[in-house]
Each structure stands twice: as structure tokens, then as C-alpha cells.
Amino acid sequence: MKPIYAILLLFFSCQMAWAEEPEDNDKNKTDAMLFGDVKSGEEHIPFATVTIKGTTIGTAADATGHFKMSHLPLGKQVVVISAIGYQTLEKEVKMEAKKSITILAELEPDNIGIEQVVVSADRNAKSRKETPTIVNSINPKLFDRVQSVTLSEGLNFSPGLRMENNCQNCGFSQVRMNGLEGPYSQILINSRPVFSGLAGVYGLELIPANMIERVEVIRGGGSSMYGSNAIAGTINLITKDPVTNSFETSVNNSFVGAGSDYDAVSDYNININGSFVTDDYKTGMSIFGFHRKRDPFDANRDGFSELASINNTTIGARFYQRVANRGKITVDYFNINEDRRGGNKYELPLHESDISESVQHQINSGALNFDQLLRDNDKFSAFVSMQGVDRGSYYGAEQDPSAYGHTEDLTYAAGLQYIRSIGYLLFSPATITSGIETSGSSLKDEKLGYYDAAEDVHYGNTQIADQGMTNYGAFVQSEWKTEKVVFSAGLRYDHYKIEEKIEHSDDVNGNVISPRVSLLYNIAEHLQFRSSFGRGFRAPQIFDEDLHIETSGSRKVLHENDPDLKQESSNSFTASIDYSNEFGDWQYQLLVEGFYTQLVDPFANEYGTPDENGTVIYTRVNAEDGARVQGINIELNASPSQKFQLQSGFTIQKSEFEAEQEFGEKRFFRTPNTYGYLSANISPTPVFDIALTGNYTGKMLVPYFGPELANPEVGELRESDSFFDTGIKLCYHFRLSDYMKVELSGGVKNIFNSYQEDFDTGIDRDPSYVYGPLSPRTIYFGIKIGSLY
Structure with missing residues (x-):
């Protein structure tokens, strides 16, 4: 389905649903x-x-x-x-x-979010305690406690999630969920899959925290209702809704590498938020703005950056209009304009530096959603979302004029959904959720030509990729609820087609049926058992790794798909025990979850040998014998009063192929067997808060292809150290009036500078030899002023 057809279908459906309940002004004036x-x-x-x-x-x-x-x-x-x-x-x-x-x-306090409302479990808002699938929520308070400027840092504080930096030059990052790398997780924006592979290369560090109302995380196959790439789970970014007339602005300045042997650099950001609603609350709009400027950081003083420079400006808005008493139209839009550059000689043009990895992003994302409540509890929804990415890039070394590139990507999603409540179906009341969706993308990537003055030759542009992907999906799910049991069963059908428009490339298509079953059993008043099974898949399309090039003076790494690459499938099982209770002023929760994911025809890399120009091809193939990921997530949250809250999580896991892969190793690379987090907030007085945070990262296997080796092209496999990254933040807030507040804050991230010490050096370094915490010791200060909301 073309995007224009999807838009027409959306408006036609809106009109039909709207017509069911016309607005009667006299009737409404009761x-x-x-x-x-x-x-x-x-x-x-x-x-x-x-x-x-x-x-x-x-x-x-x-x-x-x-x-x-x-x-x-x-x-x-x-x-x-x-x-x-x-x-x-x-x-x-x-x-x-x-x-x-x-x-x-x-209202009773809910200091640790036991009763929070979530929407990601089955596409319908309900209490977290009533969902048969575990949903973890990261709210703005946690982003504030950990001083998370962008989405990326906050994701470290959810069970089973771990953020990592994968490139010393430009800061290509990804989130791993239950040990599986980034492309195994589906990133959603307001429940819509429009976060493309191109946007995902740097996307988690592009999105500012101040545009997010909360982040909902579903681990494992219980997320299969959201379609492809949801093998590990889904991360749903929910943007801020206008609730009342309010505003807030903040300014923060950080000094990265402060108080150590490094030369500290500045990381400055300013945030603006506002919302406006009419007196009758039928119309509302929220706006947000964000600007960040970070200087490049050199950890080992070799003249080459370990953290890239960033200059990011983001603006956006959400608008809603209520239609009669039971309809609502919502419009979302945001624009991200970011320049980032890593390497050396930043004052020179890109092609005059020894190494430069640089990108300039223009990202426009928009969505239109219509919701109509029908009968007593039924709900009809129609939506269309689009995201356009225009990226200029340079990935080059040794003054290479041919390393400039330009990439364009358009991603869209559109669909209809209906939620129907039935008084009795088979054996109990039930809620049926059904819908149809279409999504797709069009990506063009080209290498820009240049003029060789010495040879007096003009080189034209070279098409690297020209790919179109379409997916048509339909799903149905029924959820039965009794006093003791909530049981849901669903089925999703997807037909995907990947069209390769470059000569000698074959189109790829497939049909996939993904079942999902989830069970919640209330063993006792405060004790719940959950279990789920789901199937997922990944189509052999272009992924974010393919759009990032690892560059050094000795070699350039490109990622390609094998011509015979097949889709990857998964079978995912989870089971958990969740105990939550209140005793006096105490609230506490303990969750223990076991997970097991079997990968069929999993994607793996075959490392090529450098050609005469030092170019190395990593070819993505299907591993013959499959792979599996298994482990336990433990989550402990406790609060004796509103003056103290503790959140913590720990993961023990094992991720490995069934047969030996690179370096004769079965284990997944860059995947520690143990990792976890904690976050504590203490409020000794009503105007003073202390936030303590910590992240533990266990040892992991990291490939190294650097100049320290006698044979760098062969490489070696190293085991990293373990790390514990601790932080503290102090906040003092006071009222200027009944409607106005001011907050002063300051703190330190990574207090003990638990940071990688053996970064590779020089022009021939291996830029992908990166592991451990995202940044060194960082001191920051900030001021925030706004209304009390």
C-alpha cells in the first residue's frame, strides 16, 4: 500500500467512525x-x-x-x-x-510504579498489574536522576537492557536487550514502527529526554504483535501529552573527563517544554525544544577522539483535538538537525584530516492518529506515521576525497485497529484486538564523486544501495480475564518484500506467521506468575550496521548481506514470579524472570581479508546450526516512604551459537554474562533530593584488529575488564510562587572513573575496539525553572 493510499484510508475511516456519533451542542449542554x-x-x-x-x-x-x-x-x-x-x-x-x-x-502513593498504566502490552491502556506480559516503564523522574540528556543513557536503567558504544570515531551506539544486539529490538515512537535502520545508527543518542513522557519496554517474544525485528523485544517511546498550561526550561553544562588525566571538554544543553490547553480541555498542544553541543573528547591524548563532537538541535510538538465526547485526533511532529564528527584535526575540512567520521542528519518525523470510543468500552483507531532522513556523511582516512556519501530514507507505517469488549466468549469476558497495518521504506545510499586535480579526472557518483521494503500485516488477539487468570492468545501474519534496485540484485519476499500466547495467574493477593511464548523474525534487509563504516588509516570495514541470506526466526519463552506488597508505609516489589530465545538461521558475520586498498568486507550470513540466548532478570524495587525510593535490576545470561564462529568461539561478542543497575532517590527535606546511581558491566569478549598485533588482519579475541560506574546528583528546589518553581542541581557521573584504559591509538587504530561505560568521569551543573506541573 502506497503512503498516499494509507492516508486516504485513514481519513475515510475517521469520517465513518465520526459519523457514528455526531456532536449535538444542545444535548451536550447539560x-x-x-x-x-x-x-x-x-x-x-x-x-x-x-x-x-x-x-x-x-x-x-x-x-x-x-x-x-x-x-x-x-x-x-x-x-x-x-x-x-x-x-x-x-x-x-x-x-x-x-x-x-x-x-x-x-490518592495513595505509588512510589515504585506498581500500579502504573501502560499501553505496550496489547496496544491498550491498562494497569501494569493486569497485563499478562511484563512491561517495564522508564519515567521522566528516572531520566532526571541519572542526568540523562538523551534517551540512550536512561535505557541502562531497565532490566535486561544495556547501552554500548561501538565506534571510537563517531560514537555509533546500540542497545542490547537480553543479550541480543540492537537490530533485534523494535524501536517504536508512540507505538508506531517508523524508527528506520538509518535513523537507528545514531538514533538513541539523537532523541532528547525532554520530548519523552515515558519509555515502555517489553522483553522477549511477547512483543511479536508489533511485527518484524521484535525478537528481543520492543522499546516504545511515548511523547509528552499536553495536560495543563505549563512551561519549563533548563540549562545544563557538563565537563567530560573532569578531575582525571584527560583534558576535560564541555557538553552543554538547553531544554524548553511547554503545553497549552483550552478552558474546555478539548484542544491542547505541547511543544519542546532541545539544543546540545559537545566538544570531541580524547581519552589517551593521541589527537584522535574517543567521543565525537555533537551539535544537535531538536524541535517538536504534539497537538490534540477532542471530537464530541468520544473522539480524539492527535498530531505529532519533530525535527532533528544534528552534526557529529570524530577523528582528528577538527579545524580542517573533512578530507584533509587523517581520520574523519562525520554525519549531518536532517530527520523529520510526523504522525496522525484518530481514536473513537464506541459502545461502552470499544475503541477504533486509525493512524499514519512517516519519518524522512537525509544524511550527509564522510567516512575516510588519509585525506581520501572519495569518502563523502549521501543517504536518503523514507519510512512509513499506516493501519487500522479495533478493540472489542465481549461480555462472554467461550469461558469468560474477553477483549479482542484486531488490526491491519502496512509499513515500508525506501533507502538510497550513494558515494559522491570528486575531482582529481592531479589526474584532471572527474569521478561521478556511485550508487551503493537502492532498496525498497514493504510489509503488509494483520493481527488478531483475544484476552480472557477472570478473577485469578488473564490469558491472551494472538496471531500475526506478515508478508514482506525487499526490492533491490541495483543491477544484478534479486528481490526477496516472504510470508511469516507469528503466534503469541501469554498467561497471568494471580497465585495470591500479592503474588503473580506470568509466562509467555512468541515467535518473531528479521527480514534480510539493510540494517544500521550496513550504514556505518569503521575507518582507520590501515583499513576500512564495510558490512554486506550475502546474496543467499534468508530471514532469521526465533522462538522465545519467558516465565516470571512477581511479588509486590505494602506494609505500613513500605512498598516493595521483587520480580524474577527467566528467558530463553532460540534463533533459527541466525545472522552471523564472515570476516573477509583486506584488499589492496585495505577495505575489509564483513559478510552477513546465516549460521548453520542456530543460536540461543538464555538467562535470568532480577528486579528489586523498594520504598519505605515518599522520602526514599530504590530501583535495581540484575541480569545473568548466556548467549552463544551452537557451532563455532569467528575465532573458533561460540559465545556472542560484546555480550557480558552479567550486568545490572541501581538507582536510589533520597529526599531528607521537601526541598532537597539526593540521587545515587550505579551500573555494573561484566567481562565480555571483544575482537581486536589493531597495530599492536603482528598480523592485524587476522586479529585476536580479548576479554575485557568488568566495570562499576557510579554517580551522584544533588537537587535543591524552591517555589517562587504558587505556580512557579526553581531547581538547582549538580553532580558527578562515573565518580571513580571506571572507564576503558586501553583504547587503540594513532591513525591505524581499530576504532571498533570499544567497551565498558559510555563516558568517563563527568561533572555537571544545571538550573531549571518552570511551572509546578
């Missing part, structure tokens, strides 16, 4: 009013969200915790009151024409 006071103990809760269940009617409490709503539907209505850090409350009221009701909403 003069039925609701007043309320939102508190927790003796404290009022400012800016709590208040909605009428089964409608799109909503409002927010003011700075004193009070709210009012007018012209509400008549009859019995359920009022839903929610606020970050508190359990959601539902109250039933009976509304009558020209009469008012006042309610007192007493």
Missing part, C-alpha cells in the same frame, strides 16, 4: 457539573489528571489540587483521577441535569 479536591493525606496534589471513563472528556486540577468540570454526560459516570507517583483512583458518580456534585479524591 449543566451537570463536577467539583473535586485531590489529596494524598494532608497534602494537595497539583495538576492531577481527571477524566470521565469511556469518553475523551478530561481536565486537570489546579496548583491547589482543585478542579471543576461542566456539561458532563448524564447518568452514572466513572471519574478517573491519576497523577505521577500515585495510584490511579476511580469513583462512580451519578450526574443529573442542572445539578452539581463535589467529590474528595484521596
Whole structure:
């Protein structure tokens, strides 16, 4: 399906659904009013969200915790009151024409997110405790505690996730989930798969933390309903929704490498957020802006960077319009403009430096979504999302004028979804979720020509890749719920086609059926058992590694797919025990999850030998005997009061091929068998917070192809050290008025400078010989000013 057809289908569907419930202005003016006071103990809760269940009617409490709503539907209505850090409350009221009701909403603290609402489990909002699939959520508070400027650093604080840097020159990074590398995880933006392989090369460091409301993570095959590349799981970025009139701006400056033998460099950023809503809360808009400038960092003073320079400006907005009482249109847009450069001689043009890896990104991403509530609890949704990436690049060494490149990529997704609640199906009430989707991309990558003055020759552009990919999917899932059991079973069908437009390349297509089964069993009031099975696949398309080139003075590494490369499939199993309880003011949760993923025809690399120009081809092939990943995730969260919260997680795993691969080794490279995190927040007084964080990374196998070896092209396999990266952040905040606050903060990341010490040096270095924490000791300071929301 072409994007234009998808857009037309979306608007046609919106009109049809809208027509089911036309707006009647006279009918809506009921003069039925609701007043309320939102508190927790003796404290009022400012800016709590208040909605009428089964409608799109909503409002927010003011700075004193009070709210009012007018012209509400008549009859019995359920009022839903929610606020970050508190359990959601539902109250039933009976509304009558020209009469008012006042309610007192007493919210219970939820310091560790036991009752948080999530949407990623089955594409429908519900409490985390009611989902048969485990969903972990990373909220803005955690991003603040760890001083995460972009999405990348915050992902280290979710069980089973680990961020890593893969290139000494430019900072190509990826997230590993349950031991599987980045392309095994599906990155979603507001539940839509428009985060392309090209955007994914540096994407997790491109997205600013201030545009994110929360990140929801599903590990394992339970995420197969989201389509391809969801073998390890999904990471769903949910952008900020306008709730009330508010604004916030912050300025932070960091000194990377401070207090050590390095020459510290500056990493400066400014964030702006604002939201605006009309008095009737039918229309709202949120905006955000972000600017970051980081200087290149040289850890071993050899003149070549270990962390690239970054100059990033991002702007975006979300707009919504409520349609009658039960419809809503949402529009999202953001633009990312980033330059990054690594190597040496930054003051010179790219082709005059000894090594330079540089990219200039222009990314435009937009989405249109329509939701219509039908009957009592049914919901129809239609959406279309697009992302365009324009990238200029230079990956070259020794003043190579032919290393300039240009890449264009357009990714789109569109679909329809319907959620139907049934009073009784087979053996209990059920909710059926079904939908159709189409997605695709068009990617063109070319090497730019140049003029050789010595030879008086003009070299033309060379097409490197010209690929189109389309995918048509359909899914259906039913979830049955009883007092003790929640059981869901689903099936997804995908037909993909990869069209290679370069001469002598063959098209690839396939049909995939992905089943999914999940079970939640409430063993006791506070003890839950979950289990799931799901199948997934990866199509043999261009991946993010293929769009990044490792460059040095001695060799250049390119990634290619074998012409006979087949799709990769997986069978994923998980089982967990989750205990959560409250005792007095204490809240605590312990989760132990076992996972096992079997990979069929897994992708593996065959290392080529350098040609006369030093170019090495890494060819992606299917390993003959498969691979498996297995392990345990442990999550412990505890809070004795609102003054102290502890979150922690630890992973023990084993990832290996069934037959020996490179270097005669079965184990996956760059994958530690143990890793984990902790985050603690202490509030000794209402105006002062202390955040303590830590990340542990165990030993791992890292290939090395550098000049220290007698035969660098053969390489050797090394075992890294283990690392423990600790940090502290201090925050002092005070009110300027009832509606305005100021926050002063400062802290240190990686206090003990637990950082790689054997970076390769010089022009012939191996730039991919990188492991351990993302950055050295870093000291930072910041100021934030904004409304209380």
C-alpha cells in the first residue's frame, strides 16, 4: 500500500467512525457539573489528571489540587483521577441535569510504579498489574536522576537492557536487550514502527529526554504483535501529552573527563517544554525544544577522539483535538538537525584530516492518529506515521576525497485497529484486538564523486544501495480475564518484500506467521506468575550496521548481506514470579524472570581479508546450526516512604551459537554474562533530593584488529575488564510562587572513573575496539525553572 493510499484510508475511516456519533451542542449542554479536591493525606496534589471513563472528556486540577468540570454526560459516570507517583483512583458518580456534585479524591502513593498504566502490552491502556506480559516503564523522574540528556543513557536503567558504544570515531551506539544486539529490538515512537535502520545508527543518542513522557519496554517474544525485528523485544517511546498550561526550561553544562588525566571538554544543553490547553480541555498542544553541543573528547591524548563532537538541535510538538465526547485526533511532529564528527584535526575540512567520521542528519518525523470510543468500552483507531532522513556523511582516512556519501530514507507505517469488549466468549469476558497495518521504506545510499586535480579526472557518483521494503500485516488477539487468570492468545501474519534496485540484485519476499500466547495467574493477593511464548523474525534487509563504516588509516570495514541470506526466526519463552506488597508505609516489589530465545538461521558475520586498498568486507550470513540466548532478570524495587525510593535490576545470561564462529568461539561478542543497575532517590527535606546511581558491566569478549598485533588482519579475541560506574546528583528546589518553581542541581557521573584504559591509538587504530561505560568521569551543573506541573 502506497503512503498516499494509507492516508486516504485513514481519513475515510475517521469520517465513518465520526459519523457514528455526531456532536449535538444542545444535548451536550447539560449543566451537570463536577467539583473535586485531590489529596494524598494532608497534602494537595497539583495538576492531577481527571477524566470521565469511556469518553475523551478530561481536565486537570489546579496548583491547589482543585478542579471543576461542566456539561458532563448524564447518568452514572466513572471519574478517573491519576497523577505521577500515585495510584490511579476511580469513583462512580451519578450526574443529573442542572445539578452539581463535589467529590474528595484521596490518592495513595505509588512510589515504585506498581500500579502504573501502560499501553505496550496489547496496544491498550491498562494497569501494569493486569497485563499478562511484563512491561517495564522508564519515567521522566528516572531520566532526571541519572542526568540523562538523551534517551540512550536512561535505557541502562531497565532490566535486561544495556547501552554500548561501538565506534571510537563517531560514537555509533546500540542497545542490547537480553543479550541480543540492537537490530533485534523494535524501536517504536508512540507505538508506531517508523524508527528506520538509518535513523537507528545514531538514533538513541539523537532523541532528547525532554520530548519523552515515558519509555515502555517489553522483553522477549511477547512483543511479536508489533511485527518484524521484535525478537528481543520492543522499546516504545511515548511523547509528552499536553495536560495543563505549563512551561519549563533548563540549562545544563557538563565537563567530560573532569578531575582525571584527560583534558576535560564541555557538553552543554538547553531544554524548553511547554503545553497549552483550552478552558474546555478539548484542544491542547505541547511543544519542546532541545539544543546540545559537545566538544570531541580524547581519552589517551593521541589527537584522535574517543567521543565525537555533537551539535544537535531538536524541535517538536504534539497537538490534540477532542471530537464530541468520544473522539480524539492527535498530531505529532519533530525535527532533528544534528552534526557529529570524530577523528582528528577538527579545524580542517573533512578530507584533509587523517581520520574523519562525520554525519549531518536532517530527520523529520510526523504522525496522525484518530481514536473513537464506541459502545461502552470499544475503541477504533486509525493512524499514519512517516519519518524522512537525509544524511550527509564522510567516512575516510588519509585525506581520501572519495569518502563523502549521501543517504536518503523514507519510512512509513499506516493501519487500522479495533478493540472489542465481549461480555462472554467461550469461558469468560474477553477483549479482542484486531488490526491491519502496512509499513515500508525506501533507502538510497550513494558515494559522491570528486575531482582529481592531479589526474584532471572527474569521478561521478556511485550508487551503493537502492532498496525498497514493504510489509503488509494483520493481527488478531483475544484476552480472557477472570478473577485469578488473564490469558491472551494472538496471531500475526506478515508478508514482506525487499526490492533491490541495483543491477544484478534479486528481490526477496516472504510470508511469516507469528503466534503469541501469554498467561497471568494471580497465585495470591500479592503474588503473580506470568509466562509467555512468541515467535518473531528479521527480514534480510539493510540494517544500521550496513550504514556505518569503521575507518582507520590501515583499513576500512564495510558490512554486506550475502546474496543467499534468508530471514532469521526465533522462538522465545519467558516465565516470571512477581511479588509486590505494602506494609505500613513500605512498598516493595521483587520480580524474577527467566528467558530463553532460540534463533533459527541466525545472522552471523564472515570476516573477509583486506584488499589492496585495505577495505575489509564483513559478510552477513546465516549460521548453520542456530543460536540461543538464555538467562535470568532480577528486579528489586523498594520504598519505605515518599522520602526514599530504590530501583535495581540484575541480569545473568548466556548467549552463544551452537557451532563455532569467528575465532573458533561460540559465545556472542560484546555480550557480558552479567550486568545490572541501581538507582536510589533520597529526599531528607521537601526541598532537597539526593540521587545515587550505579551500573555494573561484566567481562565480555571483544575482537581486536589493531597495530599492536603482528598480523592485524587476522586479529585476536580479548576479554575485557568488568566495570562499576557510579554517580551522584544533588537537587535543591524552591517555589517562587504558587505556580512557579526553581531547581538547582549538580553532580558527578562515573565518580571513580571506571572507564576503558586501553583504547587503540594513532591513525591505524581499530576504532571498533570499544567497551565498558559510555563516558568517563563527568561533572555537571544545571538550573531549571518552570511551572509546578
